[in-house]
Each structure stands twice: as C-alpha cells, then as structure tokens.
Amino acid sequence: MPSATKSARPAAPAIDLNRSAVSRYIQLATLFRRRIEQGTWRNGDQIPTVDELAAECGVARATIRQALDQLEAEGLIERFRAKGTFVRTAPAANRLWCEVETDWTGLLRSREGAEIEVLGETPGVTETPAPPVEMGTKAPRYTHIRRRHWRDGQPFLVADLYLDERLRSKVTAEDLRGKTALKLAASIPGVRISDARQTLTIGTADIETATALQLPLNAPIAHVRRAAVDQRGVLILVADGIYRGDVVRIDIKLR
Known part of the structure; x- marks a missing residue:
C-alpha cells in the first residue's frame, strides 16, 4: 500500500529547460530521477501532481507525463487512479559499489x-585517443578491443582498449x-x-552509451581515460572507459 505522506517540495530557483538541446521531458526525467536517488522524494512518498510539477517547471502537462512515463518504465514510481503517483523504489544502500581507483595498486585489483x-576486436589501428598527458612514443599499430x-x-x-599490436x-x-x-x-x-596515468571527466550519456549501459539518455556517466608506457618508452595502451554515474564511487586518501 502506498503511503499517504505527500513529499514536500523545497523552495528552489526557477527551472530553466531552455539551456540544453536535450528534449525537455528527458531533462525533467533526469531531474525527477535525481530527486528519488537523493531522497527528496522518498520510497512510499506521494509526489506532486502533474499540475503542480507543470507549474513548477513551466511546461505543459503532457511534457510532465512523458517524463513520468520514463520513471514508471524504470520501476521508480507507480501511479494509482484517483490516488496519485508514489515512489516505488528507493536506491539500494549498497548501490555505489563500483570504485574508480586512484592509485596503482588499486587499479591492478580485480573487481x-x-x-x-x-564486444569486438579490430587490428591494424594507427590512431588512438589522446592519452591523459603526452606520454611515450606511439606504437606503429594498435589492436582496438571493445569490452x-x-x-x-x-x-x-x-x-575501448588500444593495445600495441605487437603484444596482442x-x-x-x-x-x-x-x-x-x-x-x-x-x-x-x-x-x-614505467609510467601510467588516468583522467576522469563527468558527463552525460549519449544514445550509444545509454544503449550499451542500459541507461536513460542524458543520465550521468564518468569518462575515465587511462594510458600506460612500457620500459622502452612505448605507449602500449590507451583505454577509454565510460562508467555508469549512478554506481561509481571515487575514494582518494588525502593524508
């Protein structure tokens, strides 16, 4: 049975949906999903009505319904005729289980x-993504492996892994x-x-990434690029990884 408690809507600056080329309903689905993930809308809470959300966000009711359709398809909310819409699923306590390591020992640890x-392999590639910094001498050719x-x-x-083809x-x-x-x-x-580096950038999922990771379009992702140079000074590996943003945790020891 859904709770009768209605989620309070905190005061917030006006939402501007015109600053992005992403469809408004996708932007709103991302916003509403985040409210559930952060506990603003808690499990069992009744969320604001379509009319209230339309007034808050300055959009048509049909746009709100499209956004809620996405959340319903993901199993995050449930609608009841004449009762309202309720949060169906709260984020699991152990959801952030994928650590992006920040030291060499951690990066070598198996998950x-x-x-x-x-997913596929292509030999004879001559170009790789740029490493995090200028590193080593490029190999003549790489094997591209997608996993x-x-x-x-x-x-x-x-x-996407680019491995010195001579080592394949x-x-x-x-x-x-x-x-x-x-x-x-x-x-x-x-x-x-002899040298290894990584960089991390926060972004959002494009259509290809969303499909591969079973994410909604525009969901948060973490893009991590790693590279390694061997004892000869050759750039033997460049790895481009895209993580789901909703399961990633970054722990950095400061002292």
Missing part, C-alpha cells in the same frame, strides 16, 4: 563479482575476459610499466 564481455563489464546482471562500464599475441582470451585494462597490460610477459 569481485565482475564479468567482462568482449563491456557486468556485475549482478547489470552493465557498469563500456571500454601474448594476451589470451582468458586475460580479455578477466583482467582490467592496466592489469592486462602489466601482466604481459616481458612488459614492465
């Missing part, structure tokens, strides 16, 4: 319970299905990593 799916990482039946990371024969199918990018590079026989 417990994670599975890696190899998707899963945990508990949910994809959390899609990644030393990487087994088991390595590709079981090792993170830098761990894979560091475990290649005869390879010693």
Whole structure:
C-alpha cells in the first residue's frame, strides 16, 4: 500500500529547460530521477501532481507525463487512479559499489563479482585517443578491443582498449575476459610499466552509451581515460572507459 505522506517540495530557483538541446521531458526525467536517488522524494512518498510539477517547471502537462512515463518504465514510481503517483523504489544502500581507483595498486585489483564481455576486436589501428598527458612514443599499430563489464546482471562500464599490436599475441582470451585494462597490460610477459596515468571527466550519456549501459539518455556517466608506457618508452595502451554515474564511487586518501 502506498503511503499517504505527500513529499514536500523545497523552495528552489526557477527551472530553466531552455539551456540544453536535450528534449525537455528527458531533462525533467533526469531531474525527477535525481530527486528519488537523493531522497527528496522518498520510497512510499506521494509526489506532486502533474499540475503542480507543470507549474513548477513551466511546461505543459503532457511534457510532465512523458517524463513520468520514463520513471514508471524504470520501476521508480507507480501511479494509482484517483490516488496519485508514489515512489516505488528507493536506491539500494549498497548501490555505489563500483570504485574508480586512484592509485596503482588499486587499479591492478580485480573487481569481485565482475564479468567482462568482449564486444569486438579490430587490428591494424594507427590512431588512438589522446592519452591523459603526452606520454611515450606511439606504437606503429594498435589492436582496438571493445569490452563491456557486468556485475549482478547489470552493465557498469563500456571500454575501448588500444593495445600495441605487437603484444596482442601474448594476451589470451582468458586475460580479455578477466583482467582490467592496466592489469592486462602489466601482466604481459616481458612488459614492465614505467609510467601510467588516468583522467576522469563527468558527463552525460549519449544514445550509444545509454544503449550499451542500459541507461536513460542524458543520465550521468564518468569518462575515465587511462594510458600506460612500457620500459622502452612505448605507449602500449590507451583505454577509454565510460562508467555508469549512478554506481561509481571515487575514494582518494588525502593524508
């Protein structure tokens, strides 16, 4: 049974939906989803009516209904005729289970319970994404490997690896299905990593990323680019990874 408690709407600046090219209903679905994730609209709460949300957001009621349709399809809300709309699911307490490591030891650690799916492989690539900083000398050619990482039946990371093609024969199918990018590079026989860097950028999911990670369009994502140079000074790996923003946690030891 839904709770009779109606979620209070905190005072906030007027919402301007004209600052983005993204459809208004998608922007609103993202806003409403965040209210549920942050506990502004708690599990069991009745949310404001369509008329109230339309007045708050300055849009037509049909646009609000489109946004709520998305949340209903995701199982976050439930509508009851003549009663209203209620929050159906609260974020799980352990939802933020995917750590983006910030030190070398952590980056080499395997993620417990994670599975890696190899989506495709293309040899003979001469260009890679730019590494985080200018690093080493480029290899003549790279093998591009696209992978998707899963945990508990949910994809959390899609990644493009560019590996020095001369090293590809030393990487087994088991390595590709079981090792993170830098761990894979560091475990290649005869390879010693002399320099490794990573950068992290926060963004939103485009249509391709949303499809691969089973996310709504414009959902938050974390884009992480990693690169490694071997003992010869060769840039042997560039890895471009996109994580679901709703399951990522970044822990940094300050002292």
